[in-house]
Amino acid sequence: MATATTKLSSFTHAGLPAAGATDSSAASGPSSEVRGKVMLCCHVAGTSVGPAVCGETAKQVAIRLRDEHVDWLPVCDGERRVVGAIGDRDLALKVCGEGLAASQVPVEELMSQNFVTCTVAATFREAEELMIRGRTSRLIVIDEEGKLFGVISLTDVLHYSDPLSAARVARAIKDPDFRVRSSRPALNRF
Numbered sequence: 001m002a003t004a005t006t007k008l009s010s011f012t013h014a015g016l017p018a019a020g021a022t023d024s025s026a027a028s029g030p031s032s033e034v035r036g037k038v039m040l041c042c043h044v045a046g047t048s049v050g051p052a053v054c055g056e057t058a059k060q061v062a063i064r065l066r067d068e069h070v071d072w073l074p075v076c077d078g079e080r081r082v083v084g085a086i087g088d089r090d091l092a093l094k095v096c097g098e099g100l101a102a103s104q105v106p107v108e109e110l111m112s113q114n115f116v117t118c119t120v121a122a123t124f125r126e127a128e129e130l131m132i133r134g135r136t137s138r139l140i141v142i143d144e145e146g147k148l149f150g151v152i153s154l155t156d157v158l159h160y161s162d163p164l165s166a167a168r169v170a171r172a173i174k175d176p177d178f179r180v181r182s183s184r185p186a187l188n189r190f
Contacts, residue, residue, distance in 0.1 A: 041127050042120035044160055045141040045150030051076040052086050052107050058095045059102035061086055074140050075111045080147040082140050084111030117142050120149050124160060127152050132172040 052061045052073045065071060065088055072087035086107055094110045095102050116134035118127050120143050127139050137154035154173065158166045 039124040039160065040120065041118055041122045041124060041139075041141045041152060042149065044124055044127070044156050045120070045152050046156070047150040049073065049151075051080070051082075051148055052111075054078065054083065054106070054108050056107045057103055058091055058100070058105045058107065058110055061107050062088070062091050062095075062102060065091075072138055074115070074148055074151065075107055076148050082115065082117065082142060082148050084108070084113050085115045085138075085140070086111045115140055119144070124152075128157060128161065128165065128169045131157070132169055135173050137173055 049068045049070055052064065052075045054075065054077050061073065065073065071089075072085060074082050075084040075086055077083050084107075090110050090112060091102075094100065095105060115138075116130055116136050117140040118130055120141055122130075122141075127141075131137065131139050131152075131154070139152040141149045141152060143149045154170060157169050161169065
């Protein structure tokens with residue numbers, strides 16, 4: 001089984017096994033299996049909210065964020081290839097903070113090009129590790145052609161992972177030096 005690779009600059013991609021792989025050595029435990037089968041990113045990634053598209057203005061993206069009740073969107077070119085990401089914080093700091101006209105500024109001028117991705121064939125456990133290594137609460141999932149498939153968020157980790165794994169991921173994203181300790185009480189060794 002290929003291992004996930006991390007290049008945490010402007011683009012990260014997990015080189016992963018084909019869909020349906022069930023090697024439990026790399027993906028064991030409750031957060032990566034459903035009924036004995038390995039849970040893949042394609043099973044978890046949210047696909048209901050479409051991406052921002054190059055050419056849209058800051059105002060159009062802000063309206064979509066508000067109407068869709070989300071705070072972040074991947075940005076895609078006309079062929080659904082991910083080129084960046086934009087969030088409400090980007091809009092506030094760059095548009096409001098710099099006094100730009102939201103209806104005039106294209107999303108390409110505001111988006112971040114630092115984002116983390118994995119393929120649809122990645123296991124959920126590998127997605128959790130990429131989120132930790134990338135210190136991001138959102139992971140963009142791409143298909144075999146490199147096009148946007150969906151997004152896995154920290155909320156998905158909290159929903160699909162066992163409590164200890166979810167806590168480990170959430171805390172590690174915010175504090176990379178944090179280590180989850182066993183919940184079992186220490187034995188007195190007298």
